[in-house]
Each structure stands twice: as C-alpha cells, then as structure tokens.
Amino acid sequence: MFAGTHPLRTPERLSDIGVLDQPEACALDSDGLTQLMAAMRPRLHRYCTRMLGSAFDGEDVVQEALFNAAAAFPAAGEILRPESWLLGIAHNAALDALRRRKRQGLVESDEALANLADHGAQADARVAAAASLAMFLHLSIIQRSCVVLADVLGYSLTETAAILSVSVPAVKAALHRGRGRLRELVDVSEAALPRLAEADLERLRAYAERFNARDFDALRDLLSEEVRLDLVNRTRLAGRKDVSIYFTRYAEAPSCSLALGWAEHRPVLLVTDPAVAAAPVAYVILLDWVDERIVAIRDFRYAPYVMESLTVQRL
Structure with missing residues (x-):
C-alpha cells in the first residue's frame, strides 16, 4: 500500500510531462483520460x-470532479481542449460545493461590485501566492475563479474566459476587483487558533505515542x-477487519x-517520513472519533500536493 515515493512538486501544464503534445489543441481519447x-x-x-x-x-471537490469527468466522458464526444474541459468540470463541482454551503452564486450584483474597493495598481501572482x-x-465567486486561474495557475485571459464560460471583459473586470481586494487582505493577521480541549489533545497525543512506539495492536x-x-488518491476501505491492514503497512515503514x-x-x-519527503512535515492524517473509537481515518500520504496549500502548526 505504501510502496514508492512521490515528488512534492508537479509540472504545471500537461505539456511539461508529455501527456499531451498540444494540451489545448488535440483530441482526448479514452486511453489518455486516466x-x-x-x-x-x-x-x-x-x-x-x-x-x-x-x-x-x-x-x-477534486474527487467529485474526477468522478463527474469519468461519468461524462463517454457521451462527451470529441474533446479538443482536454485541460480546459477538466478544469471546467472542476469549476462546476466547486460551485456545487459552494451552493451547498449556501454561499453567494457565480454572478455578483452591481450593488456588491459598487461596494468593493477598486485599486488602480494591478496585483500580480505574488499577491495571490x-x-x-x-x-x-472574501472575494466573490467570479473574482475568486479568475484570480486563481490567472494569477495562481497562470492561464491567459482567453483561457480563463473559456474555462468559466464568460467573456474576456468580464474576466478583466473580475481580476481588477479581485486583485484589489486581495491587496487589502494580505496584511491582515490570521485569527488566533482556537484552544483544543484537553481531552481531545490527550487522545491525539496517546495515538501518536502508540504509533511512534509501534504499538499497532493498541x-x-x-x-x-x-x-x-480514505487513503487519499490511492484507495478507500471500510470496516475494522479491512482497515486493520492500514497499520500493518505502517509497521513496514520504520x-x-x-x-x-x-x-x-x-x-x-x-x-515526518524521510522516505516520502525531506520536508519536516511530509503529509498529514486526520482522525474522527465517536465515544473513544476511531470512526474515520483520512491519510494524505499519496496526495503530497495537498501540503502545497496547507498551513500547519505544531501543538
């Protein structure tokens, strides 16, 4: 289950690794979908x-988007721009998730735009980073989408407009306002961390101590x-019998x-695992408990890209 290692950095475009010689101008076949x-x-x-x-x-949302893409692919016909097609599906999955949170929709009102500060100086990728x-x-949905696609992922105005199915002028306007809003926010301090209940802290500490002592039976x-x-990006298991092998694999990772x-x-x-990454924190594991029993484990060993966006602090 834990064989092999994974790089922490990945190519930004498919052309960097030769998956598609012309990622935005060649048809996608079933062999290339995976x-x-x-x-x-x-x-x-x-x-x-x-x-x-x-x-x-x-x-x-990524998992939902990939499922949706696999389901839509047989009936999609010829896909000439596979990267934009997949990003469009991910965008729609993100919107669905945001709607489930009952957040603001994609189209913002003129009143909301009028109330946003508008800065003349254009923010660049360093501000987004x-x-x-x-x-x-704190950005509206359309502003957020445009800033991420243009300033974080490096898409052009035309590509961003195509992915979002909006006009280039709409992208320019959203970028202008979104970049200005981010400039207002980058110097704002993060809220203090909530205090963890002592019982929860002790439970996690005991788990870590048993793990580090290789007391996997406990x-x-x-x-x-x-x-x-959920061994993210690798497999999912359910039930105590099947999940127990999870610790067997860790016993083989000293x-x-x-x-x-x-x-x-x-x-x-x-x-921390030098066999996976040289960084002080290679990846994270989430645990959910009910009545002193572990009901869910989410392990990100095989999803190193998550650490690029995750800020962690030691307790």
Missing part, C-alpha cells in the same frame, strides 16, 4: 482549494466496527513518526 486526470490532479486541487478556502474540502486560503473566501483496538479509511499539529481550525497528525 493520464490526464492523474497529471492534472495537483492543479485541480490548487484551484478547488482556493475556491473552497480549504485544502481538505478542496480534495473532496501570499494570500491565505481564508482570504480567497491502535487497532481503537477502531470502530464501521471505521472508514522511518515514519507522528506529532500533534493544527491545520484549518482542526487538530491533525503531522507525519
């Missing part, structure tokens, strides 16, 4: 993460009968260790 989705997954995550304001929620995920949520004893495992951390207003387990 390659397209694998190559684009980190890029889709960067987009969805900023649309949702969460690296974790962004990964949920400096912005936290939470800051993107960790198996914590699993509920209906526990779910360089791996856990520490307590905080990310996106929730406690996480920070994983």
Whole structure:
C-alpha cells in the first residue's frame, strides 16, 4: 500500500510531462483520460482549494470532479481542449460545493461590485501566492475563479474566459476587483487558533505515542466496527477487519513518526517520513472519533500536493 515515493512538486501544464503534445489543441481519447486526470490532479486541487478556502474540502471537490469527468466522458464526444474541459468540470463541482454551503452564486450584483474597493495598481501572482486560503473566501465567486486561474495557475485571459464560460471583459473586470481586494487582505493577521480541549489533545497525543512506539495492536483496538479509511488518491476501505491492514503497512515503514499539529481550525497528525519527503512535515492524517473509537481515518500520504496549500502548526 505504501510502496514508492512521490515528488512534492508537479509540472504545471500537461505539456511539461508529455501527456499531451498540444494540451489545448488535440483530441482526448479514452486511453489518455486516466493520464490526464492523474497529471492534472495537483492543479485541480490548487484551484478547488482556493475556491473552497480549504485544502481538505478542496480534495473532496477534486474527487467529485474526477468522478463527474469519468461519468461524462463517454457521451462527451470529441474533446479538443482536454485541460480546459477538466478544469471546467472542476469549476462546476466547486460551485456545487459552494451552493451547498449556501454561499453567494457565480454572478455578483452591481450593488456588491459598487461596494468593493477598486485599486488602480494591478496585483500580480505574488499577491495571490501570499494570500491565505481564508482570504480567497472574501472575494466573490467570479473574482475568486479568475484570480486563481490567472494569477495562481497562470492561464491567459482567453483561457480563463473559456474555462468559466464568460467573456474576456468580464474576466478583466473580475481580476481588477479581485486583485484589489486581495491587496487589502494580505496584511491582515490570521485569527488566533482556537484552544483544543484537553481531552481531545490527550487522545491525539496517546495515538501518536502508540504509533511512534509501534504499538499497532493498541491502535487497532481503537477502531470502530464501521471505521472508514480514505487513503487519499490511492484507495478507500471500510470496516475494522479491512482497515486493520492500514497499520500493518505502517509497521513496514520504520522511518515514519507522528506529532500533534493544527491545520484549518482542526487538530491533525503531522507525519515526518524521510522516505516520502525531506520536508519536516511530509503529509498529514486526520482522525474522527465517536465515544473513544476511531470512526474515520483520512491519510494524505499519496496526495503530497495537498501540503502545497496547507498551513500547519505544531501543538
């Protein structure tokens, strides 16, 4: 399950790795669909993460978008611009997720635009890069989409307009206002971290200590009968019997260790593993508990791109 390692950086465009010689001008066949989705997954995550304001929620939307793309592909006909096609599906999945949150829709009102500060100086990619995920949520949906596509992912105005199915003037206007709004926000301090309840902190600390001591039988004893495992970008398992093998695989990874951390207003387990990445934190693991039993494990070992958008702190 844990064989192999994964790079922390991935090519920005499909042409960088030869998946498609001309990514925006050649037809996509069924043999190339899997390659397209694998190559684009980190890029889709960067987009969805900023649309949702969460690296974790962004990964949920990426999974939904890839499922939707696979379902739509047989009836899609000839796809001449596969990268834009897949990004468009991810954009729609992000909008669906935002609608489920009952947030503002894609089209903003003239009154809302009039109330936004309008700066003459154009922000560049450095401003977007400096912005936290939470800051993107202060932009309207159309502003957010345009800033992420143009300033984070590097698409042209024409490409951005095609992906979003809007006009180039609409993209220019949204970029102008979105960039100005981000300039207002980049110097705002983040809110203080909420205090973690002592019982929750002790439970996570005990899990990490047992893991680092390689007492995996004790960790198996914590699993509920209906526990779910999401080894992101690799596999999903359900039920205590099947999920138990998860710890067997970690027993074969002696360089791996856990520490307590905080990310996106929730406690996480920070994983250090030189076999996966040289960074101090290679990836994170999320645990959900009910009545002292683990009911869900979400492990990002095989989704290193998530760390590019995730800010973590040690507890």
